[in-house]
Amino acid sequence: METGIRVLLLSAAFVLGGCASIHHLFHRHDDAAAQAPNDAAAEEGNDHPPRVIDPDVERRKITVPKIRSHNVEFGVQYGALSIENFGTNPVYGFTAAYHVSEDFFFQGAFGRSQAGRTSFETLSNINLLTPSERYFTYYDLALGYNFLPGEVFLGRKTAMTSAFYLLGGIGSTDFAGDSKFTVSFGGGYRVLPTDWMAVHIGVEDRVFQSSLLGVDKLTNNLEATIGASVFF
Amino acid sequence: MQRLPSARCLLLVLLLAIPALCDAREYLQVFVVAPYLELHTGPGRGYPVFNVVDRDGSVDVLVRYTEWFKVRTERGVVGWVAEGDMLHTVLADGSAFTFNRGDRAGFTSHRFEMGMFAGTYGGATLISAYTSLSFNSQLAAEVSVGQFLGNASNGVVADVGLTHVFMPEWRWSPFVMLGTGLVHTEPKATLVEPVNRTEQTAYVGGGVRYYLTRRFFLRAEYKSHVVFTKLNSNEVVDEWKLGFAFFF
Numbered sequence: 001m002e003t004g005i006r007v008l009l010l011s012a013a014f015v016l017g018g019c020a021s022i023h024h025l026f027h028r029h030d031d032a033a034a035q036a037p038n039d040a041a042a043e044e045g046n047d048h049p050p051r052v053i054d055p056d057v058e059r060r061k062i063t064v065p066k067i068r069s070h071n072v073e074f075g076v077q078y079g080a081l082s083i084e085n086f087g088t089n090p091v092y093g094f095t096a097a098y099h100v101s102e103d104f105f106f107q108g109a110f111g112r113s114q115a116g117r118t119s120f121e122t123l124s125n126i127n128l129l130t131p132s133e134r135y136f137t138y139y140d141l142a143l144g145y146n147f148l149p150g151e152v153f154l155g156r157k158t159a160m161t162s163a164f165y166l167l168g169g170i171g172s173t174d175f176a177g178d179s180k181f182t183v184s185f186g187g188g189y190r191v192l193p194t195d196w197m198a199v200h201i202g203v204e205d206r207v208f209q210s211s212l213l214g215v216d217k218l219t220n221n222l223e224a225t226i227g228a229s230v231f232f
Numbered sequence: 233m234q235r236l237p238s239a240r241c242l243l244l245v246l247l248l249a250i251p252a253l254c255d256a257r258e259y260l261q262v263f264v265v266a267p268y269l270e271l272h273t274g275p276g277r278g279y280p281v282f283n284v285v286d287r288d289g290s291v292d293v294l295v296r297y298t299e300w301f302k303v304r305t306e307r308g309v310v311g312w313v314a315e316g317d318m319l320h321t322v323l324a325d326g327s328a329f330t331f332n333r334g335d336r337a338g339f340t341s342h343r344f345e346m347g348m349f350a351g352t353y354g355g356a357t358l359i360s361a362y363t364s365l366s367f368n369s370q371l372a373a374e375v376s377v378g379q380f381l382g383n384a385s386n387g388v389v390a391d392v393g394l395t396h397v398f399m400p401e402w403r404w405s406p407f408v409m410l411g412t413g414l415v416h417t418e419p420k421a422t423l424v425e426p427v428n429r430t431e432q433t434a435y436v437g438g439g440v441r442y443y444l445t446r447r448f449f450l451r452a453e454y455k456s457h458v459v460f461t462k463l464n465s466n467e468v469v470d471e472w473k474l475g476f477a478f479f480f
Binding site for chain 1: 257258259260273274275276277278279293294295296297298299300301302323331334346348350357359361379381386420446447448476478480
C-alpha cells in the first residue's frame with residue numbers, strides 16, 4: 001500500500017515535471033520568437049532608433065481664414081445744387097472713400113448738374129451759355145472727419161450705428177467752358193443699417209472764382225444730397 | 233394640377249438658394265489670453281462695453297473696420313473689439329494673432345500708399361493724387377495723376393516712376409524720385425489759335441515725408457519735369473506740392 005502511494009506520487013511528480021518542462025520549452029520558443037526581432041532591432045539600433053509606429057500620415061496644410069475688411073466705400077448720391085446766379089437744379093454723383101481710422105477718411109467725389117437760366121437771361125431773352133456749357137461737372141478729393149458717433153434705434157431690437165462727418169477738400173469744377181480750382185467743404189450724417197451699407201444725407205459748398213458775369217468773384221454753390229453707399 | 237410645376241420650381245429655387253442663404257464662410261477663431269476681452273456695441277471708442285469674453289474663451293473674427301474687429305462669441309453674441317485688445321488673443325496653435333497695424337513700424341515698412349496733394353505746376357494750381365506699391369521699405373513704384381488749372385492753360389498730368397526712401401525708419405524721411413509721364417495741355421480759348429497737345433515728360437525729384445499718427449503722414453515733394461515738345465528746345469516745368477497720405 002505504501003509502495004502504491006509512492007508510485008502514484010512519483011508518477012504525479014513526473015507528469016507535472018514533464019508538463020512544466022514542456023511548457024518551459026513552449027515558453028522558450030515564444031520568447032525566442034519574440035526575441036528574434038528585438039535582437040534584429042537591437043542590431044539595427046546601432047544606426048537607427050527602433051520604429052514603434054510608422055508615421056505614414058500626410059501633414060494637412062492649414063489655411064488660416066482671411067479677415068474681410070470694410071474700409072472701402074462706394075456710393076451714389078442725388079440731390080439739389082444751387083449754382084450761383086443759375087438757379088437750383090438736380091445733381092447726381094458718385095463717391096469713393098477709404099476709411100483710414102475710426103475718425104478719418106479720404107473721399108473722392110464726382111458729380112454733375114445742369115445750370116438753369118440767370119435772371120438776366122430771362123429778362124433780356126438771350127443765352128449767355130450754350131447747352132453744353134450749362135453742364136456743371138465737378139470732382140473733389142476730400143479729407144473727412146467723423147464726429148458724434150452714435151446709434152439709431154428702431155424699436156426694441158434694432159440698433160444702427162451712425163455718425164456725423166465733416167468734409168474739406170479741393171477739386172475742379174468744369175462750368176461755362178472753363179475749369180476752375182474749387183474748394184469744397186461741408187458735412188453729413190451717415191447711418192449704417194448693416195455693416196456693409198450706409199445711408200447718407202449731406203450738405204456741401206463748392207467755392208470757386210468766377211468772372212462769368214463781368215465781375216471776378218468767389219461763387220458759392222451749395223449742394224444738398226441724399227445717398228447710399230456700400231462698404232467693401 | 234396646373235400649379236404643380238410652379239410649386240416644384242419654387243421648391244427647386246429654394247433648394248438652390250439654401251447654400252447662398254447659409255453663411256458657409258469660415259471665420260478665423262482666436263482665443264483670449266488676457267483676463268477678459270471687451271465687446272463694444274459699435275466700432276468706436278465711445279460705444280459702450282456690453283459683453284466680455286473670459287480668458288481661454290474663443291471668438292470668431294467676422295470683419296474688420298479700420299481699428300475695430302467685429303467678433304462673434306461661442307454663445308453667439310456679436311460685438312466690436314478694439315485693435316489693441318485683439319493683440320491679447322492667440323490662434324488655435326497658440327501663436328500670437330498678428331495683423332497689419334497703423335503704427336510707426338507700419339510707416340517704416342508697408343505695402344501700399346495713397347495720398348492727395350495741392351500745389352503748383354508751372355505756376356498753375358495743381359490738384360493731384362498718387363498711389364504706390366512698395367517692393368521693400370525703401371523702393372516703391374508710384375503712379376500719380378493731377379490736374380492743373382492756370383490762367384493761360386489747363387491740363388492733366390500723369391506720371392509713373394520709382395521712389396527711393398533713404399531712411400524709412402526716420403520720422404522725417406527724405407526720398408528721391410525718377411520717372412516718366414504724359415502731360416495734356418489745353419490752352420485757354422482767349423489765346424490765339426489754341427491747340428490742345430499731349431506730350432511726353434521725364435522727371436526727377438525729391439521730397440520728404442513726415443509721420444503724423446496712426447496711418448497718416450505728410451508728404452512734400454518737388455519734381456522737375458522735362459517736357460519733350462515738338463519745338464526746337466524742350467520745356468522744363470517745376471512742380472511743387474504738399475499733401476496728406478496714408479499707408480495700408
